Amino acid sequence: MTLYAMRAVCMFLLLPLVVACSSTPADPTTTMTYDQQFNFAAVHKIYIEPTSRTDAATIQISDAQITNIDSALADELGRKGFQMVKSSRQADLFLSWYLVTEDLVKARSSDCKGCDMAVDGGARYARGTLIVDMVDPMRNQAVWRSILKTELAGDPGTARAEQARLEAAAAIFARFPPP
Structure with missing residues (x-):
């Protein structure tokens, strides 16, 4: 086999790897379920429930991360025309969310001063599943759920x-409110 032929074969074998590594990640996708009997047309005001700091999953998330996620969710709902309220008494729906983290990766404390504290001796989470629920305050039951699996x-x-x-x-609320 000539040198030219060997190069061509190597290039043919490496091309899919190069294309895969250089492609941009896919847009975030979600799965969504909802209560078809609930009247989403009557929803105008939403209250973000405070994040519990008592379970293992939320203890691993910094206060700054919680604030950033709350802000992103509130901003997107505001863009969709919903009013975010400060009191649960004013709300038509409560929003609660959970971030399930996985896959620890090495991290330095200097990676992000004050916003992402490393856990488990210099590691940070690389993947997560964000679950967002809209809860009917009258029944205290979720009437809408969106699940996003993502790279952090x-x-x-x-x-x-x-x-x-x-x-x-935006991906989480792409189909909110449902038809």
């Missing part, structure tokens, strides 16, 4: 991470 921003505290949060929020 590798560089928290940056404009890129903020853009990723906004895109995730």
Whole structure:
């Protein structure tokens, strides 16, 4: 086999790898379920429930991350015409969310000062599943749920991470309110 033929074969074998590594990640996708009997047309005001700090999953998320996620979700709902209220008494729906993290990766404490504390001796989570519920305050039951499986921003505290949060929020609420 000539040198030219060997190069051609190597290039043919490496081309799919190069294409896969250089392609941009897919847009965030979600799964969504909802109560078809609930009147979503009557919903105008939404209250974001405070995040519980008592279970293991939320203890692993920093206060800054909670604030960033709350802000991204509230901003997207505001863009869709909903009013975010400060009191649960004023709300037509309560919003609650949960971030299930997985896949620890190495991290330095200098990666993001004050916004992403490393856990487990210098590690940070790389993937997560964000579950957003809309809860009917009268029945205290979820009437809408969206689930987003995503890569977590590798560089928290940056404009890129903020853009990723906004895109995730847009994907989560792409089909809210349901028809």
